[in-house]
């Protein structure tokens with residue numbers, strides 16, 4: 062007969078029990094104990110002590126040892142969150158970020174604390190930085206893996222990304238957004254700082270879309286808060302960056318808000334594409350030239366009363382619109398050479 066190690070749930074006495082029996086008597090306290098329960102009790106205690114050993118090992122830098130202890134626990138319980146995190150950490154410290162990422166993703170999928178995962182990943186990331194290792198290469202690897210797993214999240218074209226996610230979100234009540242955001246988060250941990258910008262921008266797009274789906278319950282997730290955070294990160298690199306309506310594009314103008322009074326009056330809409338064109342013309346062309354800056358100054362001095370006058374009748378507005386359209390044609394034809402597309406009217 063084969064015996065298994067077990068522990069009496071009553072007195073804690075260590076026993077050897079025959080697994081095929083249902084109930085046995087404890088040789089220490091004499092109580093009837095359920096065999097399976099006693100075996101589980103022992104296994105759990107074993108796992109706890111294995112985890113203690115794994116913890117000690119990783120703290121003293123014995124990563125291989127830590128992995129062995131975690132493996133013993135994971136053999137019994139492949140969904141053991143703590144073991145998955147410690148193994149992910151140990152593997153990461155052993156320069157296998159790709160593999161490490163697998164464990165962390167599993168933790169998240171099992172409902173583990175994302176904060177914990179983020180901390181673990183930050184530890185690995187700073188370890189790489191401390192060692193001065195080339196994170197870029199490793200980053201690319203994990204990026205690629207994520208790319209395979211979630212190809213749509215890495216589409217270059219933000220418009221297609223948006224349409225795809227809107228569709229996905231409608232179909233799956235937002236799960237894909239959450240996943241996409243998570244994937245971007247993971248990818249960011251492993252990518253060197255000089256390469257983070259495009260992913261941050263993609264993440265922005267996803268978060269912006271999430272924000273639009275107010276009817277979806279985000280399980281305590283606040284896209285607006287994260288969006289602000291991500292935008293702040295981007296603005297450190299690119300102060301002009303702004304997420305557009307539908308597409309990612311650069312801010313139409315930088316610095317203070319300077320409306321084109323006249324064009325706004327003519328179109329009765331500060332966001333008319335013609336108004337945007339004029340703004341871009343002002344910021345990309347006029348502002349860069351001395352005469353241009355002088356003209357802008359004069360314009361803002363006199364345009365407000367003129368705009369007022371124009372806005373009074375529809376006929377004046379129409380006349381002004383004709384002038385603006387000819388003016389845009391003129392600047393496109395004679396003034397703009399490099400950034401031609403910048404000033405086209407998008408219908």
Ligand SMILES: [Zn+2]
Pocket residue numbers: 069070071072073074087088089090091092
């Ligand atoms: Zn007992």
